[in-house]
Amino acid sequence: MATQTFTREQVTKNNNADSLHVIIDSKVYDLTDFANAHPGGVHVLLQLAGQDATSEFYSMHRHEILTKYTKMVIGMIQGETPQVIEPMAGDLCPIPYTEPMWLSPEFKSPYYDKSHRRLQKEVRIFVDEYVRPEALRIEEVGERPSAEIIKRMADNGINAMRLGPGRHLEGYNLIGGIEPRKFNYFHELVLNQELVRTHGRACNDGFLGGMVIGLPPVLNFCRNTVLRDRVMCECFSGEKSICLAVSEAFAGSDVAAIRTTAVKSADGTHYIVNGTKKWITNGNWADYFTTAVKTEKGYSMLLIERGEGVETEQIKTSYSSAAGTAFITFDNVKVSVENLLGQEHQGFPVIMSNFNHERWVMACASIRASRMVVEECLKWANQRKVFGKRLADQPVIRGKLAKMISLVESGQSWLEVITYQMCNMTYQQQAKSLAGPIALLKNFITRAAHEIADESVQVFGGRGITKSGMGRVIENFHRTYKFDAVLGGSEEILGDLAIRQAFKNFPKSML
Numbered sequence: 001m002a003t004q005t006f007t008r009e010q011v012t013k014n015n016n017a018d019s020l021h022v023i024i025d026s027k028v029y030d031l032t033d034f035a036n037a038h039p040g041g042v043h044v045l046l047q048l049a050g051q052d053a054t055s056e057f058y059s060m061h062r063h064e065i066l067t068k069y070t071k072m073v074i075g076m077i078q079g080e081t082p083q084v085i086e087p088m089a090g091d092l093c094p095i096p097y098t099e100p101m102w103l104s105p106e107f108k109s110p111y112y113d114k115s116h117r118r119l120q121k122e123v124r125i126f127v128d129e130y131v132r133p134e135a136l137r138i139e140e141v142g143e144r145p146s147a148e149i150i151k152r153m154a155d156n157g158i159n160a161m162r163l164g165p166g167r168h169l170e171g172y173n174l175i176g177g178i179e180p181r182k183f184n185y186f187h188e189l190v191l192n193q194e195l196v197r198t199h200g201r202a203c204n205d206g207f208l209g210g211m212v213i214g215l216p217p218v219l220n221f222c223r224n225t226v227l228r229d230r231v232m233c234e235c236f237s238g239e240k241s242i243c244l245a246v247s248e249a250f251a252g253s254d255v256a257a258i259r260t261t262a263v264k265s266a267d268g269t270h271y272i273v274n275g276t277k278k279w280i281t282n283g284n285w286a287d288y289f290t291t292a293v294k295t296e297k298g299y300s301m302l303l304i305e306r307g308e309g310v311e312t313e314q315i316k317t318s319y320s321s322a323a324g325t326a327f328i329t330f331d332n333v334k335v336s337v338e339n340l341l342g343q344e345h346q347g348f349p350v351i352m353s354n355f356n357h358e359r360w361v362m363a364c365a366s367i368r369a370s371r372m373v374v375e376e377c378l379k380w381a382n383q384r385k386v387f388g389k390r391l392a393d394q395p396v397i398r399g400k401l402a403k404m405i406s407l408v409e410s411g412q413s414w415l416e417v418i419t420y421q422m423c424n425m426t427y428q429q430q431a432k433s434l435a436g437p438i439a440l441l442k443n444f445i446t447r448a449a450h451e452i453a454d455e456s457v458q459v460f461g462g463r464g465i466t467k468s469g470m471g472r473v474i475e476n477f478h479r480t481y482k483f484d485a486v487l488g489g490s491e492e493i494l495g496d497l498a499i500r501q502a503f504k505n506f507p508k509s510m511l
């Protein structure tokens with residue numbers, strides 16, 4: 001950091017292309033060599049040469065830009081101290097409503113103890129330092145996450161923690177020093193909500209989203225324990241990757257319409273699998289495919305390894321290829337009967353068993369992503385000036401902010417109430433009593449995301465539909481929030497499921 005000091009008077013003399021200085025937040029920047037390369041053009045800089053450009057700078061740029069250009073700082077204005085808070089890795093955002101209530105010092109919560117707070121702190125630092133830079137890179141270039149970041153996650157037990165509480169955590173060192181046996185759904189909620197703070201939607205799925213839904217059927221239903229433990233260890237370590245292959249061109253939410261077949265050999269030792277799968281997250285690079293197939297008398301689940309007859313191809317969707325969304329072809333693939341998950345012809349319970357957890361994970365992530373959009377809007381409304389005032393001084397903008405905040409806070413509160421029930425129920429009880437509430441929760445949260453995406457673009461205007469610069473988080477969210485509304489059961493299917501279940505449990509006496 002430059003230590004030289006200047007008076008404002010001295011800076012005014014550097015007011016042309018040969019010596020172009022500006023003041024931003026009491027720091028003096030020498031933009032002479034940068035001016036011609038400035039993405040906003042040289043003229044705007046010349047118009048402010050020698051002057052205080054703080055207000056103009058912050059109405060056009062994210063603060064993080066300055067952290068990339070510290071070399072241009074040549075000194076400070078005498079007797080002044082910078083006012084803008086420099087965010088550090090792990091920091092909480094001090095702006096109201098930008099963190100869940102339990103993280104604000106003035107509020108209490110019955111759900112979180114010291115271990116949750118410790119976990120939150122450590123995961124946030126981890127995400128700020130390692131995950132976000134990698135996430136932004138892969139979101140942009142459309143690549144799978146690097147082996148280094150997956151290994152780093154593995155070393156912190158994060159990959160195993162993403163499958164929720166259970167015996168699979170035993171023997172792992174968990175970030176935050178959480179004892180494996182004490183890990184509960186609130187720890188998982190914290191992890192999910194921190195990991196999603198990457199400002200990219202596809203990369204979140206790229207970071208082993210396929211494992212979160214593809215591995216549980218193996219852990220819970222693979223009878224060959226040697227195979228089960230091998231696959232589990234390989235996936236948690238990041239050495240191999242797994243995905244869930246259920247949907248097809250013929251079958252999305254309508255799982256029963258699948259056409260991929262598995263025919264058992266005459267000697268009963270293996271199946272021959274033929275068919276296709278579509279929209280499979282992480283499928284493009286997966287080594288294992290937890291696959292729903294049609295067998296002679298029903299549906300079955302098979303763990304298929306990449307090998308002869310398995311072809312995968314990237315599908316271009318509206319989010320980045322970083323998620324590895326694939327079209328998969330199984331062409332006479334030989335699969336051992338040892339790889340059958342659960343009972344033959346009774347695959348439906350296996351397919352369904354993890355849906356609640358998947359939907360709850362998506363709800364955790366989607367509502368946190370919506371909160372980040374609120375954060376962007378609050379900051380922008382504070383720094384952007386139109387018609388001579390801050391955006392926040394316009395009642396119409398305040399109305400939009402109020403609506404977005406209310407949606408986020410309601411979603412988070414409902415999520416926490418449901419998570420509390422999960423902590424006090426067995427997996428079977430959850431399946432029986434929480435399928436409806438979780439379906440409605442996800443439905444509500446993605447409807448809220450729809451409203452938030454729409455309102456936030458209106459707040460940001462042209463920048464909300466521009467991939468780089470101030471509005472990039474908004475643009476990404478608006479382009480990708482539908483993934484949560486469609487994947488893991490569409491809004492319509494989930495609403496219908498919840499109400500059908502409610503009527504199924506309708507007491508007979510209530511006429």
Ligand code: HEM
Pocket residue numbers: 022024029031038039040041044045048053056057060061062065066069072463468469470
């Ligand atoms: C340290 C000084 C500055 C640096 C390092 C800088 C850097 C940048 C960068 C990287 C962008 C690309 C867009 C983005 O990523 O947000 C940009 C855009 C822009 N800059 Fe600057 N800038 C500086 C000062 C200024 C000043 C003083 C103005 C005066 C108004 C200005 C006006 C603009 C404009 C108009 C754009 C286009 C942004 C848009 O339309 O959204 N910049 N600048």
